[in-house]
Amino acid sequence: MVSLVVLLIIAVALGLTHGSTSLEWGQVWEPQSTAGRIFWQLRMPRVIVALGAGSALAVAGLVFQVLFMNRLATPFTLGIATGASFGASVSIWLAGVPGLFMTVTTPIGAFAGAGCSVALVWVFGRSRAGHERQSMLLAGVAVSFFFSSLILFVQAISSYAQSFQIIRWLMGGIAVAGYRETSYLVPAAIVFLTMVMLHNRALDLLLTGEELAHARGLHVQRTKQRLFLLTSAMVAIVVSVTGPIGFVGLVVPHMCRLVIGVRHRLLVPAVALAGGVLLVFCDLIARTAMSPAELPVGVFTSMIGAPFFFILLLRQQMRH
């Protein structure tokens, strides 16, 4: 845990000091200078958003893995990301010419799309068929495929420039983040992390299976619904700002579980810290790897996440 905090400080420091342009450090404290503006208006909100989004996505993945008792669950398993992507695609398509206007409409579209997919899965979950957690996951996959096809449809009917914008959005990125995004993402993330932390014993119980969770005195249905809605709302907010950044929500909980164990009192803070660190680092690489060009951060999280996940699976195979 201590090492995570140290890593966090290093990541934030590097994230603030490195970027596609090197700064004149003497000027940083003068807000009107170029260096000052880059530092305060671009880098600072960007690092904060990466931190908040990374923590939130990682903890969201953790919660979904417990909620659906499935190690492969991610924040996006239930189709929230595809729903958001569809909403974003439609808004890009409707906005016509890409321009400043889009930085407002795309997040709204993405949030609306995410809301649609959550609502669909929720309605399914409330129906009789939704009592089996596997069928809820399948519903998520179905919703996901449905929106994927709609995204392709929107792409097919939009112009070349819009199509490029859509693809770029689908890769996920923190480039657009400014203080407007920070102002709602950060409070939302803090509320979310606090709420999950308050449910740490409930998560411990859910981990032992539904039967035992009931027998040990947990209000299972109510707890699950609350966590589901809370987490979905958080993911929808994150996705509307950053686009679908994959693998943070899958890999980080697993990493932390290997080191820390399954007690959520320690696991939740660890996952939040590690998720934030990972995304700040990935965003740093994305900004500097091919400087001055910027790469979408989603490319790196998956590039690092996928091989790691593969190793994890191999290790598990070997244990059995």
Place this chain on the structure above:
Amino acid sequence: MEGLTLVRGGRPILSDVTFQWNPGDTTILIGPNGAGKTSLLRCMIGMHADYRGRIHFDGRDLRSFTPRQRARMIGYVPQVLDTDFNVDVKSFMASARYAHSGNRHSAIIKESLALTETTHLPDAFLDELSGGERSRVMIAAALAQEPKVLLLDEPNAHLDPKHTADLVRLLSRLHGQNMNLVVVAHDWNPFLALRPQVLALSRGELFHSGNWETTVNLLPELYGCAFTEWHASDQSRSYPTFEIDS
């Protein structure tokens, strides 16, 4: 338990089951596969809350208790642990104390582990344990809830003869402490030493209730196969008998 009825997918899983427990009773719950034994236990732990009829506990409707109040009265040992994650024994035991507040947690947990001879396992992961060790840890966890009623779903299914004997001795001790035991069993013979009441279910309906002597002759009808009864050192044993065409 009065007129307990549970419907799933338009099909009754339990219909109109009425049964009376007396304080300190040990009950074995028997019946063919799909008779509703596990469902009956799940009603009692609040997992199925949409049953019709009533379960009274100390003269109070079970549904009027909060989940934590209920967990302080009824402990449950499931047949298998339904998890996809590597839970270690220590965490598993700790979360069993959810329904209790106070600072006696570690003492109670230690005591429960000692009762089931699993004290040496705190750092092991549940899926690394042998079937018998895992069963014993699950019993220890249920005891850590300090319940008045202990429900066990086929607790001897994974146990070797020695640990089955230990289990029966443990249950007998709990029985002596006036704990109500409800044991679902397909292999009921080990538990007959506890002189249990019998609750026999068939297709969700109450087939028979009474002591073992009144039940033993009904076994062929209940299960649809032949049984042979043996007496060894004053204890009755019933085994299914069958022939194989050769």
